[in-house]
Amino acid sequence: MFNLNDTVFMPSVLTLIGIPGLESVQVWIGIPFCAVYIIALSGNSLLLVIIKSESSLHEPMYLFLGMLGATDIVLSTCILPKMLGIFWFHLPKISFDACLLQMWFIHTFQCIESGVLLVMALDRYVAICDPLRHATIFTDQFLIQIGVGVTLRAALLVAPCLILIKCRLKYYWTTVVTHSYCEHMAIVKLAAEDIQINKIYGLFVAFSVLGFDIIFITLSYIRIFTTVFSLPQKEARLKAFNTCVAHICVFLEFYLLAFFSFFTHRFGFHIPPYIHILLSNIYLLVPPLLNPIVYGVKTKQIRNQLNEICLLKT
Template sequence: MLPSQSYGNISFFQPPAFLMIGIPGLEAIHSWISISFSTMYTAALTGNCLILLAVKRTPSLHQPMYYFLSMLALTDVGLTFSTLPTTLALLWFDHRLIGFNACLVQMFFLHSFSVVESSVLLAMSFDRFVAISNPLRYAAVLTNNVIIRIGLAIVIRASVSLFLVPFLLKRRNFCPGKILLSHSFCFHADVMKRACADITVNILYGLYVVLSTLVADSLLVVLSYTLILHTVMHLVSLKKCAWALNTCVSHILAVLIVYIPVIGVSMIHHFGRHLPAIVHTLVAYLYLVVPPVLNPIIYSVKSKPIREAMLGVLMRQG
């Protein structure tokens, strides 16, 4: 029997654990699907760790642009580890249970790293704006102390924004018959729907977090690139114009592979309730698993210094 507590005339229930579905309709081939996920997780961890080692061991990369790239790589490692244990445990061993408190902890870190990633992408757009609009003062503006402060501000912002989310869910009354989660990890929108109580506060707070972080960041990124384009259009030399835009390509691609799935997840959760459950699940995986895999590939392909430094790390390891 699952325990319940009584407060006055109100029966208060919290499940000791949730049961994760995984990928709805494809349970019979989870072992085969695990090959793809194992490959993606391995690629994400390997690629991002290589970037971190490359920047650390290459003095010529000790510049603001690559420090921010290291922040992005470290965030992607954290985001990968947020979903990896439960996803692979489910796909490999059919282990579907996750404790209630463990679910809240996973949810906090998962969403916190998502906010951190969005903030880092915003910081990288600011870095590109300063480098292109005022290159002579670039090193003076983005000093090591400034970069450290930006990094601390990003972590504090994410922690403060998501701090109340687990506690708001902890106070909710859950339904004994609604302990199935639609994913192989704890997603806020998924968990709060399992509550029997009024979740208006949770919905409004979740909306506030999204608007004040992801939406605000995306608008500021667009503003940054509007200013960058304005600056580039006033460059006399076509060669300088092409160089300036080329330095932004990797970041633009990174922004797109993060924000497009975010928009997809938000749209589906608000307007796609009639869609099959597998669509919700696949979009969530696209949002959480794919960016950590693609970011190292994008930067290694588009940035020659990073590519050479990563190859240098591999050769030294070999």
């Protein structure tokens, strides 16, 4: 049992301290983070403009890429402005409800990004392994259903995290969150009550989304590689493989960072807290930076459109 005199009942305001142990240099850490955000915002916005303006890119592969870009914009915008407010302007306060809302947006759009990567793998699987059925499967109606399904899956799975915090956890040891944004476990660990159910549900969401998606993406690419390497002509193998290279790079980048951050945060008890927080920030901010760069470099149609835009401006 805990002493009620040492706890706070349903705090109205929380304090985000940023990166614990590095408070004195956070003003400098904010500079590369701000640069990453500006590049990510510009790159993904440009990607969306190119896909929207060029009718030849109105195909499932590029529409999914547009969904990924929009998700990256929202995800990074949920984090960076408040983080820079902490680092540069000493604005660590955030209302409890606003913190929960930020948490919901961050984890929801993490799940949406994972879902988009899954459907992109499905698109490549059908395009390479069953190309004659690709147009009949990936109709406009099916694309809308996929978009709605991916979004609803994420929103509905993450929503109980908020409900469990609001309804179960009434007493808190502290209102100071040792993080630079409102992360689920960072908030739950403040509670002076049994948090086992909250922790179990958080793990359930992580493994039911990331675990499920990574298994099916991996199986899709095993089947894709089997088909590609069975093609008789070398040129055909290279062409099929090149259509998947960009997605494989983004897939590895997202999931390797995700699982490294996830396991370090939960099981790296001897790692300094600032390492945990920096890894969490990198995991959420680096993919939005790299995704448009990877697709811009590896996708010929997007590269050509970008060159045309540059020529028009000159």
